[in-house]
Amino acid sequence: MIIMQDRSEEYLETILYLTERQGMAKTSEIAEELGVSPPSVTEMIQKLSEEGYVEYVPYYGVMLTEHGRKEASKIKRRHRLLETFLVNFLGIEKDDAHEEACKLEHVISDDMERRFCSLMDHPKKCPDGNPIARASCCFEEDVSP
Numbered sequence: 001m002i003i004m005q006d007r008s009e010e011y012l013e014t015i016l017y018l019t020e021r022q023g024m025a026k027t028s029e030i031a032e033e034l035g036v037s038p039p040s041v042t043e044m045i046q047k048l049s050e051e052g053y054v055e056y057v058p059y060y061g062v063m064l065t066e067h068g069r070k071e072a073s074k075i076k077r078r079h080r081l082l083e084t085f086l087v088n089f090l091g092i093e094k095d096d097a098h099e100e101a102c103k104l105e106h107v108i109s110d111d112m113e114r115r116f117c118s119l120m121d122h123p124k125k126c127p128d129g130n131p132i133a134r135a136s137c138c139f140e141e142d143v144s145p
Contacts, residue, residue, distance in 0.1 A: 006106040009075050010034060011044050012053060015064055016072035024061030077133045078105040080126035081116050087127040088120065094127050 014033045018025035027041045034041070045062055048054045053068035064072055079101045086097035108116070114137040117123070122138040125131055 008044070008048060008053075009071070009106050010102075011041075011048060012064070012068055012072040013075050013079070015054060015062055016069065016076060019063055024057075024063055026061045030062070073133060075105055077135065078108060078113055080130060080132045081113060081120070081123070082108070083126045083128070084120060084123050084132070085116050097127065 011030065011034070014030055015025045018029055018033065027038055027045065030045075031038045031041045045054060045056050048068070049056050052065055053071060054062050054064055056062050082101035082104050083094070083097045086092040086100055087094055092100065114135070117135065117137050122134075123132055
């Protein structure tokens with residue numbers, strides 16, 4: 001079940017990336033980004049639609065619902081926090097950190113995310129220079145681990 005959850009989250013993250021660039025994500029673009037077949041994308045999009053994460057208009061594209069956007073943004077934040085930790089604290093090269101963050105972003109808890117953020121003094125950017133979204137822990141006075 002965790003593998004399926006990881007895969008669903010990768011789709012949400014990819015759809016967020018594509019829709020931020022161009023408004024709607026075409027199934028062919030999702031397939032290309034993820035390295036899967038278009039029928040696999042259609043199957044997953046139907047599942048995500050049933051779960052309320054996306055809206056799909058055949059022959060036009062996919063967009064995230066508010067629920068889907070929140071979940072995808074959460075995954076993106078975790079990814080960027082993890083990349084930052086891996087590069088700045090463990091000295092891992094950026095490309096390797098990206099790959100590791102892709103694996104870890106699906107398994108850390110909300111509490112662990114907060115602790116990573118707090119430990120790193122609430123970083124504003126990841127090693128690639130992309131912004132890290134702020135979360136409630138970034139506005140608290142003391143978030144000691």
